[in-house]
Amino acid sequence: MKVHFVVHEAFESPGAYETWVEERGYEASYSRVYERHAFPDVDNIDLLVVLGGPQSPATTVQECPYFDAAAECQLIAKAVAAQKAVVGVCLGAQLLGEALGARFAHSPEKEIGKYPISLTAVGKGNDKIAHFGDLLGVGHWHNDMPGLTENAKILAFSEGCPRQIIEYGPLVYGFQCHMEFTLDVVERLIGASESELATSIGCRFVQQPAALRANDYAQMNQKLFGFLDKLMAQYSLR
Numbered sequence: 354m355k356v357h358f359v360v361h362e363a364f365e366s367p368g369a370y371e372t373w374v375e376e377r378g379y380e381a382s383y384s385r386v387y388e389r390h391a392f393p394d395v396d397n398i399d400l401l402v403v404l405g406g407p408q409s410p411a412t413t414v415q416e417c418p419y420f421d422a423a424a425e426c427q428l429i430a431k432a433v434a435a436q437k438a439v440v441g442v443c444l445g446a447q448l449l450g451e452a453l454g455a456r457f458a459h460s461p462e463k464e465i466g467k468y469p470i471s472l473t474a475v476g477k478g479n480d481k482i483a484h485f486g487d488l489l490g491v492g493h494w495h496n497d498m499p500g501l502t503e504n505a506k507i508l509a510f511s512e513g514c515p516r517q518i519i520e521y522g523p524l525v526y527g528f529q530c531h532m533e534f535t536l537d538v539v540e541r542l543i544g545a546s547e548s549e550l551a552t553s554i555g556c557r558f559v560q561q562p563a564a565l566r567a568n569d570y571a572q573m574n575q576k577l578f579g580f581l582d583k584l585m586a587q588y589s590l591r
Contacts, residue, residue, distance in 0.1 A: 511530070
């Protein structure tokens, strides 16, 4: 399997997604947007993973010269049309919704840290994520959330955000949450987010650096691996 990552910033990382690729013996490639890498021909990949970043789908090229939301939406739309597996994470999930015609929205609450998500009734019946259980602690780092297409299914929510995992199609999923977090990934984010964390003290769902470093992210990583294995098994049958 060929897995392609779109990475928006040097301090963003595929984290556990990359571990999964390595453990399964798959092939990884990267478009590092901050280094102005080109996007791939979707015919040459099997799974497209669009990662998070401090931008939003509304960020313009004038505001961030190396980030072109329209071009990323075009890449995502091509991958979906070609029946590739697609996973959007945080910003990537918002861009995924936009690519399919659904405008992103602001989340009711800022979430930074590890907080539980709950599966909806539809989520509990989804064979790719039913193993998450009714309640699972996962990573978060966001202010916004993905839009909903007419056929989108909300599979999970949190107390602070009603759209945590969305199925846009059998091979197309948006994760507002960050199940790929590892201690190394979180440390990078802390280093790049000192002012954001300082101005978020007192927010209901924002952990400060000591708490972020104390979290155990291993269980959610394993749950993510299970989802990805099932996603690629279905992709192989398409």
